Amino acid sequence: MIKTPIKVIVRTRPTVEFAYKNININENTGHIAINIPKSAEQGFVNHQQEDWGFTFDKVLQNASQEVVFDICGKELIHSALGGYSGTIMAYGQTGAGKTFTMMGSQIDYKYRGMMPRCISLLFQEIEARYEQQITVGVSYLEIYNEMMYDLLAGGDQNTGLAIQEDNNGYVLVKGLTIKKCQTEEDAIAQLFEGETNRTISEHKLNKASSRSHCVFTVHLEIRSRVESAEKVIISKLNLVDLAGSERTKKTGSEGRTLLEAQFINKSLSFLEQVVVALSEKQRDHIPYRQSKLTNLLKDSIGGNSKTVMIANIWPEKHQLEETISTLKFAQRMMKVTNESSIRVNLDPHVLIKKYEKEIKDLRQELAMHDTLANRGRIQYEPYTPEQQYKQQQIAQQFLNGELEDIDIDSLRQVKELFFQFRNLYRNLVKDLENKNYIPRTEKEPDVSKKKSDQVKPVESVGMEENKHGFGLGKARKDAKPTTNIENLVNIPKDEFKQVDDKAQQEIRKESQITEANKESTIEKRIVNVDKQQAFSDFKNKEGSSINQSIIENINQLKEKKDNILILSEVSIQLKNSIESNKAIIAQKQQNKNQEEIAQGIIDEEEYGTLKELKDLKKKLKQNQDTIRNLKSEINTIDQNIIQSKAALVQKFEEHFLKKYGLTLQDINNPLVNQKEEEYSINDPSEQDDVDQDALAYIRAKNKVTQLQKARKQEKMHK
Ligand SMILES: Nc1ncnc2c1ncn2[C@@H]1O[C@H](COP(=O)(O)OP(=O)(O)OP(=O)(O)O)[C@@H](O)[C@H]1O
Structure with missing residues (x-):
């Protein structure tokens, strides 16, 4: 049992409006100091707190996805492969970057998050462990709203799920689909499949992903x-993307949104209560x-797990209150200590095989x-029917007195004889009962008596029918109304089945038509309003300033990349010159001779070459520094472009909503986003410069997109 406190890492969301005046971060010590000056509205003489200080295991400011994974994910993968369960969870206010941290952005492979990165490393490690x-x-x-949904179930997503715990405190969800994965691509495809199903169910239930807690679990045997x-x-x-903590008053939530926020706040506050209780x-x-x-995370928080919490904060001035609240919770979490141990089970199938072998050896x-x-050959296998019959005869002869003694040759024979005695006794009792020598016991029905032997009541007019009043004559059996549907219509059994199947198909068809109708209605509205065209118009008008800044950034990016290319060429030339100068000096x-070497004598030409070599090295260093700066x-600029693009899309969606009165649900519909999905990832085989490590990710993404498309088309054509 290893005692491990929960590790807490704070990650800041990059922003151009960083509240430098209020937030001071020391990445080396993991300290965050926050200052909010007393507000004049409440009078300067008040007890309002002004300063807060927090220290964490690590604070990551403007860190790349790779760095976050190196610090938070890598170790847990190795531990999980060593038998220690782990949990990585992202906590923080809405929009602080939890989903970006866990799932990442699907626009570019390098922005993939913790989930796909964990899967990649896991499969790399598995490949290297051939002894296991x-x-x-x-x-x-x-x-979502205290209901559980199985995102890999395919069909009904929320039936029969129940959280359970085994004797060792290992939490599992009964009924939850666990998909076996042979490769990295399989596992990533399941992740994308789950994400897509989440979007579809969002659409059906009219919910938003940021309002649900999501747990992607990798199970290892x-x-x-x-x-x-x-x-x-x-x-x-467990890779957990928690719902955003938000204050309902601040966001002005109402109706369904308020209800959702209340559910989220309730479950997060229960989570806080658990954390507080554990820290005391x-x-x-x-x-x-x-x-x-909390029930689901029981083994992750205070249980058998190595846990890392990533507290995502949004370091802008108007988010300070949420930031403090997130940091307070994160600080509390640091006081919780888990106890990790390896869980070893015994595989019943392997055990049976092992015992079978042991039995065989022992028999030999x-x-x-x-x-x-000198005991002769004693058998240990069960008796054959012929052998059983022989033992039955011996028993019968013994009971009849025809045999004085029974020759016993094994324990196995004793057991068989006892069994035969019991059978003979039972048959005897039955016989005596039938001959009415002994009364029948209440419990045992008389199965030996044929139905035809039983006395039938006379069926006649005026008889009381089953104590339910008097009938006016007993109708023929086939004249009675029947509850058996097969008798209602005059159809032979086989044909009846066909009719039934047909009816079922009709019902299914009807429901599919209704589904398809729903989708085609949405589609019609989308056809009427060409979203791509609307987006182009928006970029030229309302969104022109953001679009312009994206274009400028892209141009800058191109210019800097061109510069890097030129400088790289220069570097190569410099390196070549350095090598040739070195060769001259060596020559x-x-x-x-020994004396010249000992005295360090050099001629003019050598001096010139040495000087040139020194200058070349200096130039190479400057060149490489410039390349490094350009890369950073x-x-x-890359980050700026992503943020601006996100802002442009966000603004466009708001504008689109306002202008065409479409519901957010329609916009979130996968049908609407189909085009964007098609553009997002290209076929890896068509790209020459594709990163080999990215192939599984890209293939999985393409596979799921194709699958979804095929399913949609199949649905439409039915
Ligand atoms: N470290 C980061 N680098 C670049 N972009 C980021 C980063 N963190 C967040 N973002 C961007 O900020 C936006 C909000 O992030 P995200 O959706 O991950 O927030 P969230 O905490 O999951 O919110 P919610 O609780 O509503 O789901 C996204 O557009 C995301 O791409």
Whole structure:
């Protein structure tokens, strides 16, 4: 059992409006100091707190996805493969970057988040561990308004799911689909499939993803190929994207949104209560059972798991209150200590095989002992029917007194004889009962008596029918109305089945037509309003300033990339010159005698070459520094472009909503976004410069997109 406190990392969302006056971050010490001056509205003499200080395991400001993964994810993958379960959860206010951290952006492979990165590393590691046989399964669960949804179920997503805990405190969700994955591509495809199903169910239930908690779990079964195979190490890695914590008063939520916010706040406040209870040493009751989320995370928080919490903050001035609240919660979380241990199960199938082999060996051993002890061949297998019959005869003869004694040759025979005695006794009792020598026991029905032997009541007019009043004569059996539907119409059984199937098909068709109608209605509205065209118009008018800044950024990016190309060429030339100068100097050294070397004598030409070499090295260093600076500028511009693009799309959607009166639900409909999806990822085989590591990610993305498209078309054509 290893005691590990929950590790807390704070990640700031990049912003141009960073509240430098209020927030001071020290990345080296992990300290964040916040100052909010007393507001004049409340009078300067008040008890309003002005300063807050927090220290965390790490604070990441403007960190790349790769850095975040290196710090938060890598270690947990190695631990999970070693048998220790782990959890990575993103917590923070709405819009602070939880989903970006966990799932990442699908626009570009380099912005992929913790989930796809964990999957990649996991499969890389599995490939390297040939001494182990590791089975990977994945599940994807969503909790929305205290209801659980299975995002990989395919059909009905929320039936029969229940959170359970085994004797060792290992939490599992009964009924949740776990998809077995052989490759990285399989697992990433499941992740995308779950994401798509989440979007579809959002559309159906009219909910927003940011308002649900999501848990993607990687389940591992690890068997050794070299040691005992019946031992199975079970571990899992929970990747949790929590719903955004937000203040209903500030956002002015009402109606459904208010209800959702209340559910979120309730479950997050239950989470806080659990964390508070765990951080207080005297508390013996931890209120896990108050909500689905806390129940599900029972082994992640205060249980058997290595856990990392990423607290996402939005460091702008008008978000300060939420930032402080997130940091307070994160600070509390640091006080919680988990106890991790390896969970080892015994595989029943392997155990049975092992025991079967043991039994076979023992039988052989016994046979050998019997032979040595001159006991003849004793069998240990069950009796055949012929052998049983023989034992039955022996028993019968013994009971009849025809046999004085029974020769016993094994325990197995004793058992069989007892069995035969019991059978003979039972048959005897039955016989006596039938001959009315002994009364029948109440419980045992008389199965021996034929129905025809039973006395039938006379069927006649005026008889009381089953104590339900008097009938006016007993109708023929076939004249009675029947509850058996097959008798209602005069159709033979086979044909009836066909009719029934047909009816079912009709019903199914009808429901599909209604579904298709719904979708085609949405489509018609979209056809009437060409969203692509509307977007182009918007870029030229209302969104022109953002669009212009994107274009400028792209131009700058291109210019800087061109510069890097030129400078790289220069670097190559400089390196070549350095090498040739070095060769000249080496040649000169070779031509010198011992004395010249000892005295360090150099001629004019060598001096000139050495000087040139020094200058070349200096130039190369300057050149490389400039390239490095350009690369970092490119990174910043890249980020700016992403943010501006997100802002442009956001503004456009608001504008589109206002102008065409479409509901947000329509805009979120996958049908509307189809075109954007098509553009987002290209076929990897068509790209020469595609990163080899990205292939599984891109293929999985394409696979899921194609699958969704095919399903949609199939639905439309039915
Ligand atoms: N580190 C980052 N770098 C670049 N963009 C970011 C970063 N963090 C967040 N963003 C951007 O900020 C926006 C909001 O982020 P995100 O959706 O991840 O927030 P969230 O905390 O999950 O919100 P919600 O609770 O509403 O789901 C997105 O457009 C995302 O791309």
